[in-house]
Amino acid sequence: MSVATDHTGPWTVADVLALPEDRTTRYELLGESLVMSPAPGVRHQRASFRLHVLLDVVLVLVLVLVARRASRAPAPRARPARLAHRWKSSKPST
Structure with a gap:
């Protein structure tokens, strides 16, 4: 070197x-x-390119996994109508 x-x-x-x-x-x-x-030699340039390709593949995989996880996230749950009376009755009356 x-x-x-x-x-x-x-x-x-x-x-x-x-x-x-x-x-x-x-x-x-x-x-x-x-x-x-x-100037960098051929071996250095080849290694740099291979590292670039590997990092690019990993980045794409991570982005795909994050997008899948985000699309599977449960929606905020609404209170079921059959239990709504319990929350209303548990409040102290004024």
């Missing part, structure tokens, strides 16, 4: 944009320092 190298100095966005295009190196401007790191 390669390590990023730091080129200190007062770098600006214009300085970085003026560099020649290089697809094998990644340039980042952190503060006024230029940080250069190698």
Whole structure:
């Protein structure tokens, strides 16, 4: 695994944009320092893609399960009419 190298100095966005295009190196401007790191390799990109696919599948499954659970939630129950007289009679009279 390669390590990023730091080129200190007062770098600006214009300085970085003026560099020649290089697809094998990644340039980042952190503060006024230029940080250069190698581009990710094929194994890294493949692993990233597989992780993305797995996370996407899990997210879809979780959303489906949550939607199913929400659709099965019982509706609020109303008091049965045959018991309504008990609640009325249990109130103290004024």
